[in-house]
Amino acid sequence: QPMSDVLRGIAKLKRKGKSSSDLFKIAWFHIMDSGGQPQFTDVLPLMFPKVSLHLVVIRLDEKLDDKPLVRYLIAGENKYKLPENLALSNLQMIQRTCELAEAARISSQKKGHPWVMVIATHLDCDCSKESLEEKNRRLRELLRRYKYVLITKSKDEVIFAMNAMAPKGQERNEYTRLLQDHVLNAPKVHEDSSSCTMDGIPLGA
DSSP states (O other): OOHHHHHHHHHHHHHTTOOHHHHTTSOOOOOOOOOSSHHHHTTHHHHSOSSOEEEEEEETTSOTTSOOBOOOEETTEEOSOOOSBOSSOHHHHHHHHHHHHHHHHHHSTTSOOOEEEEEEEOTTSOOTTSOHHHHHHHHHHHTGGGTTTBOOSSSSOOEEEOOTTOOTTHHHHHHHHHHHHHHHTOOOOOTTSSOOEETTEETTO
8 A cells, every 4th residue: 555545644643633542552554565586585674664564466378487478558558678488487386485484583582473375366367278177286285394484275275266357346346355354364483383273273284
């Protein structure tokens, strides 16, 4: 959310007679957009606070081993002649982000650490190259060691799958509620525990 919107929101609350202490009871989110390639991920720990949420976004119509096809479009035109395929595969980007979060967790001394969620868009597209079920199966196995930093949809589903082009209305609102519920109910991590749970579901199980 743009900082100007945040400041306008604070001013609006104050006009309603809310005290400064009331503002701290609100869940504030500062959103930063970053690339998933090494030149971006390597500096993320310097830019993000200790307690943060990393959303790794992939496409369901691409395989985990595919290198994402990226174009920067302005008014529907590819203005920048950049390499179309990125250096890392979808799976490598997910693993790299989890590694950064896990390293931050280990060094945090129980003072908070980053979380990771995997979002997959284009649920409405042809996903025959590698099904959602196959992606979830692979990620469950490969990301098991990152269970303390990974927020999963359920015991069997690592990926939060959605149709990014869903029109405003019930479907989009359901996606929003799903993500909000999982983010705001992320478990407290206990270092001496063999696992942590979210709504009774073992993470990475």
